[in-house]
Amino acid sequence: MKQINNILLITKEFQSDFQKNVGGTGVFYKNLAESLADREINVLVFGSAKKPFDIQKKYLSVHFVKDYFKKYFLMELLRSVTGKISFLEKFHYKIYDLEAEYLKKELSKFTANKNIDVIETHDWEGISRIAEDLKIPYIIRCHGSWSVLSRFFGYGAAKGKIYCEKKAFDNAENIITVSQSNEKMVREIFGNKDYNLIYNGIDTGLYKPPQNPETISKSIFFVGNVSTEKGADTALDAFIKVHEKENEATLHFIGKETELSEQLKRKIAENQLENNVIFYGKKNPDEVVKLLSKAEVIVFPSRGETFGLALIEAMALEKPVVCANLEVFSEIVSDGINGLIASESEFSEKVLELFSDRNKAMHLSTNARNTVVEKFSLKKMTDETLSYYQKINS
Known part of the structure; x- marks a missing residue:
C-alpha cells in the first residue's frame, strides 16, 4: 500500500485556544x-469559524478562514x-452554493503546492462538497448529519443544510460510519455506498482512573448538554426517586445548559432538592475527568445517539454506567x-442496585475500562483510519 505522508482534514470545528466551545466533532478532529x-x-x-x-506546530x-455568513452579513440575512x-x-439553496464556492477558493489557496494524499471531512452541512474539485481521494466520516438528526432524533434542521448534505453524499464514494446503528441510519437516508465501520476512540491515557479516587458517596453524574435529547429530564426524575430512599444522594450535571435547565430547576425547587443537585456547566476535558472521577454512578439516559463518546470516556475512568436502551449503546x-x-x-432502580451492591x-467498572482499552482506544481508531486511507489511496 502507498505510504500516507500528507493528510487534509476539512472541518468547521477544531478544539483549540481559538475554538474552545466546540462539540464532539471539534474534539474528535x-x-x-x-x-x-x-x-x-x-x-x-x-x-x-x-x-x-x-x-x-511540527507536522500540524x-x-x-472567516465564516462566509459572518463575513457577508447580507447573505446571513437572506x-x-x-x-x-x-x-x-x-434561492435559499443558491446561498449555500455560494458559501461552498467561497470555501473552495479559500481551500485552493491553502492547499496550493501541497502534495495531499487523502482528505477527510465530516458529514454535517455537506462540507465535503468543497473537496470534490481537488481530484484527491476523500472520505466523509459520519459524526451526525443534520439529515440523520432530523429524521431519527427530531432535531430541527435548516433546509439548506439538508440540501448540502444530499449533494455531498450523492458525489461521495468513501464513507466512514462510527457504529453499526449509525450505518443503518445513514444508509436509509443516503443509500448504498462504500461504508467502512471505524468506532470512535479516546485517549485512554487521559481518561483513566486516578490513583487515589475521592468518590462522592451516593453521587449520580450526568454528562452532556442539559437537554431533552440527552435525557436530562429522565436523569432528574430518576434522581428524585433515588433520593426518596437515599437521603444523601446527589445529582451532578456536567454540560451546557439549555432552555430545559430552567424547567428542571423549578422541579428541583418544588421537591426541595436545591442542595442536592449541582449544575457545573460546560467544562474542558481535564475538568470533566476530575469531576467524573468523583462519581459513584454515571447515567446516560439519551434518547438518540450516533455513537457514545461521553459513554466510553466514563467507562474508561472505571466507573459503573447506566445507559438508555439504545441500539448504539448496546x-x-x-x-x-x-x-x-x-x-x-428503570434508571432509579438500576442506580439503587449499584449503590447497594x-x-x-466494581466488577462492572473493571470490565468497562477493559472494554474501552481493547475496542475504543485512540490508537486503535488511528490505526484503522490510516489503513482505510491507504486502501482508498492505493
Whole structure:
C-alpha cells in the first residue's frame, strides 16, 4: 500500500485556544490530528469559524478562514429570510452554493503546492462538497448529519443544510460510519455506498482512573448538554426517586445548559432538592475527568445517539454506567457485564442496585475500562483510519 505522508482534514470545528466551545466533532478532529502528527505524518486542517485563526506546530498546520455568513452579513440575512418562504427555496439553496464556492477558493489557496494524499471531512452541512474539485481521494466520516438528526432524533434542521448534505453524499464514494446503528441510519437516508465501520476512540491515557479516587458517596453524574435529547429530564426524575430512599444522594450535571435547565430547576425547587443537585456547566476535558472521577454512578439516559463518546470516556475512568436502551449503546455496553442498560422508568432502580451492591459496581467498572482499552482506544481508531486511507489511496 502507498505510504500516507500528507493528510487534509476539512472541518468547521477544531478544539483549540481559538475554538474552545466546540462539540464532539471539534474534539474528535483535534485528537485525530494530534495522533496522526505524533506519527510524523503531515496534517493540514482547513475550516471556517466566526474569527479566522492559524496554528503552526511540527507536522500540524491549521488554517481557519472567516465564516462566509459572518463575513457577508447580507447573505446571513437572506439565508434566514429565504429559508422561511417556500417559493424562495431555490434561492435559499443558491446561498449555500455560494458559501461552498467561497470555501473552495479559500481551500485552493491553502492547499496550493501541497502534495495531499487523502482528505477527510465530516458529514454535517455537506462540507465535503468543497473537496470534490481537488481530484484527491476523500472520505466523509459520519459524526451526525443534520439529515440523520432530523429524521431519527427530531432535531430541527435548516433546509439548506439538508440540501448540502444530499449533494455531498450523492458525489461521495468513501464513507466512514462510527457504529453499526449509525450505518443503518445513514444508509436509509443516503443509500448504498462504500461504508467502512471505524468506532470512535479516546485517549485512554487521559481518561483513566486516578490513583487515589475521592468518590462522592451516593453521587449520580450526568454528562452532556442539559437537554431533552440527552435525557436530562429522565436523569432528574430518576434522581428524585433515588433520593426518596437515599437521603444523601446527589445529582451532578456536567454540560451546557439549555432552555430545559430552567424547567428542571423549578422541579428541583418544588421537591426541595436545591442542595442536592449541582449544575457545573460546560467544562474542558481535564475538568470533566476530575469531576467524573468523583462519581459513584454515571447515567446516560439519551434518547438518540450516533455513537457514545461521553459513554466510553466514563467507562474508561472505571466507573459503573447506566445507559438508555439504545441500539448504539448496546454495541458498547453488555448489560450486567460492563454496565447496565435501562428503560426510562428503570434508571432509579438500576442506580439503587449499584449503590447497594459495591462488588457488582466494581466488577462492572473493571470490565468497562477493559472494554474501552481493547475496542475504543485512540490508537486503535488511528490505526484503522490510516489503513482505510491507504486502501482508498492505493
